[in-house]
Amino acid sequence: xxxxxxxxxxxxxxxxxxxxxxxxxxxxxxxxxxxxxxxxxxxxxxxxxxxxxxxxxxxxxxxxxxxxxxxxxxxxxxxxxxxxxxxxxxxxxxxxxxxxxxxxxxxxxxxxxxxxxxxxxxxxxxxxxxxxxxxxxxxxxxxxxxxxxxxxxxxxxxxxxxxxxxxxxxxxxxxxxxxxxxxxxxxxxxxxxxxxxxxxxxxxxxxxxxxxxxxxxxxxxxxxxxxxxxxxxxxxxxxxxxxxxxxxxxxxxxxxxxxxxxxxxxxxxxxxxxxxxxxxxxxxxxxxxxxxxxxxxxxxxxxxxxxxxxxxxxxxxxxxxxxxxxxxxxxxxxxxxxxxxxxxxxxxxxxxxxxxxxxxxxxxxxxxxxxxxxxxxxxxxxxxxxxxxxxxxxxxxxxxxxxxxxxxxxxxxxxx
Amino acid sequence: xxxxxxxxxxxxxxxxxxxxxxxxxxxxxxxxxxxxxxxxxxxxxxxxxxxxxxxxxxxxxxxxxxxxxxxxxxxxxxxxxxxxxxxxxxxxxxxxxxxxxxxxxxxxxxxxxxxxxxxxxxxxxxxxxxxxxxxxxxxxxxxxxxxxxxxxxxxxxxxxxxxxxxxxxxxxxxxxxxxxxxxxxxxxxxxxxxxxxxxxxxxxxxxxxxxxxxxxxxxxxxxxxxxxxxxxxxxxxxxxxxxxxxxxxxxxxxxxxxxxxxxxxxxxxxxxxxxxxxxxxxxxxxxxxxxxxxxxxxxxxxxxxxxxxxxxxxxxxxxxxxxxxxxxxxxxxxxxxxxxxxxxxxxxxxxxxxxxxxxxxxxxxxxxxxxxxxxxxxxxxxxxxxxxxxxxxxxxxxxxxxxxxxxxxxxxxxxx
Numbered sequence: 001x002x003x004x005x006x007x008x009x010x011x012x013x014x015x016x017x018x019x020x021x022x023x024x025x026x027x028x029x030x031x032x033x034x035x036x037x038x039x040x041x042x043x044x045x046x047x048x049x050x051x052x053x054x055x056x057x058x059x060x061x062x063x064x065x066x067x068x069x070x071x072x073x074x075x076x077x078x079x080x081x082x083x084x085x086x087x088x089x090x091x092x093x094x095x096x097x098x099x100x101x102x103x104x105x106x107x108x109x110x111x112x113x114x115x116x117x118x119x120x121x122x123x124x125x126x127x128x129x130x131x132x133x134x135x136x137x138x139x140x141x142x143x144x145x146x147x148x149x150x151x152x153x154x155x156x157x158x159x160x161x162x163x164x165x166x167x168x169x170x171x172x173x174x175x176x177x178x179x180x181x182x183x184x185x186x187x188x189x190x191x192x193x194x195x196x197x198x199x200x201x202x203x204x205x206x207x208x209x210x211x212x213x214x215x216x217x218x219x220x221x222x223x224x225x226x227x228x229x230x231x232x233x234x235x236x237x238x239x240x241x242x243x244x245x246x247x248x249x250x251x252x253x254x255x256x257x258x259x260x261x262x263x264x265x266x267x268x269x270x271x272x273x274x275x276x277x278x279x280x281x282x283x284x285x286x287x288x289x290x291x292x293x294x295x296x297x298x299x300x301x302x303x304x305x306x307x308x309x310x311x312x313x314x315x316x317x318x319x320x321x322x323x324x325x326x327x328x329x330x331x332x333x334x335x336x337x338x339x340x341x342x343x344x345x346x347x348x349x350x351x352x353x354x355x356x357x358x359x360x361x362x363x364x365x366x367x368x369x370x371x372x373x374x375x376x377x378x379x380x381x382x383x384x385x386x387x388x389x390x391x392x393x394x395x396x397x398x399x400x401x402x403x404x405x406x407x408x409x410x411x412x413x414x415x416x
Numbered sequence: 417x418x419x420x421x422x423x424x425x426x427x428x429x430x431x432x433x434x435x436x437x438x439x440x441x442x443x444x445x446x447x448x449x450x451x452x453x454x455x456x457x458x459x460x461x462x463x464x465x466x467x468x469x470x471x472x473x474x475x476x477x478x479x480x481x482x483x484x485x486x487x488x489x490x491x492x493x494x495x496x497x498x499x500x501x502x503x504x505x506x507x508x509x510x511x512x513x514x515x516x517x518x519x520x521x522x523x524x525x526x527x528x529x530x531x532x533x534x535x536x537x538x539x540x541x542x543x544x545x546x547x548x549x550x551x552x553x554x555x556x557x558x559x560x561x562x563x564x565x566x567x568x569x570x571x572x573x574x575x576x577x578x579x580x581x582x583x584x585x586x587x588x589x590x591x592x593x594x595x596x597x598x599x600x601x602x603x604x605x606x607x608x609x610x611x612x613x614x615x616x617x618x619x620x621x622x623x624x625x626x627x628x629x630x631x632x633x634x635x636x637x638x639x640x641x642x643x644x645x646x647x648x649x650x651x652x653x654x655x656x657x658x659x660x661x662x663x664x665x666x667x668x669x670x671x672x673x674x675x676x677x678x679x680x681x682x683x684x685x686x687x688x689x690x691x692x693x694x695x696x697x698x699x700x701x702x703x704x705x706x707x708x709x710x711x712x713x714x715x716x717x718x719x720x721x722x723x724x725x726x727x728x729x730x731x732x733x734x735x736x737x738x739x740x741x742x743x744x745x746x747x748x749x750x751x752x753x754x755x756x757x758x759x760x761x762x763x764x765x766x767x768x769x770x771x772x773x774x775x776x777x778x779x780x781x782x783x784x785x786x787x788x789x790x791x792x793x794x795x796x797x798x799x800x801x802x803x804x805x806x807x808x809x810x811x812x813x814x815x816x817x818x819x820x821x822x823x824x825x826x827x828x829x830x831x832x
Contacts (some may be wrong), residue, residue, distance in 0.1 A: 196647030217696060228683035228803055230629060230710040230777025231612030234668070234675045235450060236801075241686060242668055245661035252650070252658055259650040269645035270657060271698045273691045280633060280706045282687045290696045294646040361646025385652075387644055 004415050008113040010105045010403040016396050018101040021047060022176045023093045031390060032093050036086035036128035037166050044085050048100065048125055055108055057123060062181060064143025065127035065172035071107060073120040079413050081406060082124030084365060093393025098380065099191040100125050102399055106407035114168045117414045119186060127167070128366040134163045141226055141368035146180035153177065185373035187340055187413045190366045191402050192377055193394050197385030198358060207358035207379030207403050208344050211335040212367040213265055213294040214301050217328035220247060226277060226285025238320040241275040241284035247315035248273070254307055264296030264361030270306060279345040294361045296333050334367040337374035344376060347408040353401055378402055420831050424529040426521045426819040432812050434517040437463060439509045447806060448509050452502035452544035452555070453582050460501050464541055471524055473539060478597060479779045480559025481543035481588035487523060489536040493602045495829050497822060498540030500781060508808025514796065516541050516609040518815055522823035535602060542781040543583070543609050550579045557781035560594035561788055569593065589616045601789035603756055603829045606782045607818050608793055613801030615776060621817050623774035623795030624760050627751040628783045629681055629710040630717050633744035636663060640737040642693060642701025654736040657700035658693040661730035667707055670723055680712030681775030692735065710777045712749050750783040753790035760792060761762065763824040769817055794818055
């Protein structure tokens with residue numbers, strides 16, 4: 001059948017088995033770790049390739065090293081889903097394998113239901129989504145989108161292996177990179193764990209991602225004068241640590257205000273703090289703070305980056321210090337496709353699944369695929385909002401719901 | 417002559433030569449370093465021994481490893497001066513050799529003037545005043561005061577050498593330690609650089625130390641919840657780094673208030689700050705701050721230590737964190753002897769030297785010698801208040817003034 005039908009429900013058991021089997025493919029001394037390009041990672045891919053084939057997909061590697069399983073349709077055009085199988089060191093069981101395992105479960109449900117897709121459905125394991133030893137994240141989705149140029153491909157990694165050599169080693173063909181690899185994608189939908197606390201706190205099983213926040217990073221260095229903690233009288237100090245403390249609180253207050261301003265998701269974090277010389281008996285002579293800023297609205301990012309410089313100057317002045325502010329990086333926000341969001345929302349309603357719109361503060365492959373095609377994401381709850389750590393957890397029931405939603409969504413997209 | 421006379425002025429040249437010669441005795445790759453118990457330190461002591469003998473002093477090591485030069489008097493009782501010849505790693509040229517070099521210059525002036533002391537005058541190089549590799553400071557003055565017991569003597573140092581073995585190795589006799597070594601000291605006066613900015617800022621050449629501050633150390637550990645910097649919404653965070661920032665500012669405000677309260681010298685410093693995991697994309701889950709508190713008034717120290725706990729709890733509460741406060745250490749303030757202070761002040765007036773009372777925020781051997789006898793200190797200005805670093809500087813003219821004052825003071829004490 002190729003019309004819209006009532007799909008069979010996703011089975012929990014094979015989905016659970018995939019998670020368990022993949023969890024076992026880890027560096028044994030630090031679960032759960034499958035670092036991209038390593039033998040452990042390739043072992044995970046061997047498992048996925050076998051499973052893709054078991055579910056009737058034809059499997060290939062594209063030039064960017066992405067593993068692609070393909071369920072052929074009768075008409076041109078591809079509807080794509082997927083995520084990534086690499087992890088951070090000592091990461092979790094679900095980021096980002098959830099998007100592949102749920103994709104497999106959804107395709108299995110489509111097939112079990114006898115649904116014959118008009119468009120080809122592709123399930124992708126994007127290469128090296130997490131920041132890799134080559135200093136780059138989203139390697140495979142960048143490559144697919146034509147965003148891996150000579151600079152990126154020349155990045156050196158472990159044992160001085162260049163990134164292009166590493167991609168070729170695992171089966172890619174970097175001679176074909178540097179331009180978009182695809183013009184046939186009609187839509188892309190990625191399932192991912194939320195990695196935040198919102199869905200769990202509101203007891204909502206499905207997040208429909210409104211956009212992927214842009215990320216800005218500032219390095220702020222305060223310079224005061226190191227002095228003896230016992231002999232420098234309080235009024236004669238230029239304590240760079242206190243400038244840093246003032247600045248951290250100002251950043252939070254400013255971010256809180258912007259987060260409440262109705263301009264979408266906004267956060268700012270001072271996660272890195274170094275004071276020097278960091279001795280108990282020395283007034284800090286310098287201090288460095290790294291600010292991480294996430295904004296769904298690029299204008300809000302611009303505003304805050306400018307404000308942060310003013311905050312830094314005020315914090316320095318108040319303690320008789322000087323300050324320098326360096327922009328370390330800046331990416332722009334990627335809105336998810338509104339029509340795809342609506343399709344997912346309708347599908348969720350149809351299945352009786354509560355959902356809410358939610359921004360992604362983290363980066364994802366979908367942000368690069370969005371350069372090629374309409375893209376959207378489905379989030380599932382993360383227990384205690386935790387991620388990138390062994391405690392990362394999502395109940396199987398939530399994955400089953402998301403896989404059911406993905407199957408329904410893929411069918412609706414195939415029909416539209 | 418043994419009555420009070422007009423003393424010959426201290427000569428700058430030999431004093432300057434002593435500083436230059438001792439500066440040359442350093443670990444060559446990191447001037448200026450003479451770490452206690454090392455061959456370089458012992459080379460410095462060989463120089464001092466030769467110089468003591470050149471100025472007519474008889475030289476010995478006491479059981480605590482202190483090098484003592486002695487100018488015999490005609491009556492019982494000792495008037496003592498001195499400081500220490502060891503340094504911190506990559507320290508300065510004057511802390512604490514200034515007190516020995518100026519002592520030598522003062523004794524030379526007494527002898528040049530034909531002054532015959534009634535009491536014996538001793539010039540002491542106290543062993544290991546700076547925190548040593550054995551984890552203890554003021555080793556020699558502790559030993560002289562009877563404050564080196566079995567616990568301290570068993571401390572392990574480099575190559576697992578115990579402190580008692582190290583003291584014995586350099587010529588001490590630790591079997592005699594554990595009780596006060598002296599009951600014959602009538603007065604002790606130590607010259608030291610200020611290590612702070614006050615004398616230079618006020619253009620006053622002489623500081624007469626009112627007391628040596630007690631030192632308290634608190635370790636304050638905030639526990640929040642680590643979270644993804646992009647996905648944890650601002651209002652749902654428990655950011656331990658922000659608790660630390662609040663606490664640092666509260667400590668400074670509290671210290672400022674106490675410093676202005678007329679209860680003597682008071683400082684509090686948050687020189688050590690660690691946030692964890694200290695990653696740009698992670699909301700800090702925990703943060704640790706070490707507070708260094710210096711108080712001339714022990715009651716002010718008590719008050720502040722209790723207040724600091726309240727400040728820590730308030731800073732934790734404000735960010736939804738918890739906190740634990742640990743007292744790492746606590747020493748009590750040591751007031752300098754008021755009659756000795758008056759004698760020094762009178763001597764300074766007699767010599768036309770401007771002086772001011774000044775507390776010592778740093779620890780000194782005088783604090784331990786004060787357990788045996790009336791003790792006082794004379795401070796000289798430190799350029800930019802700097803110390804424990806290669807930039808440490810005091811003009812020779814200031815040392816000459818201090819040595820003249822010491823000679824005059826020793827004579828007055830000898831007469832009284």
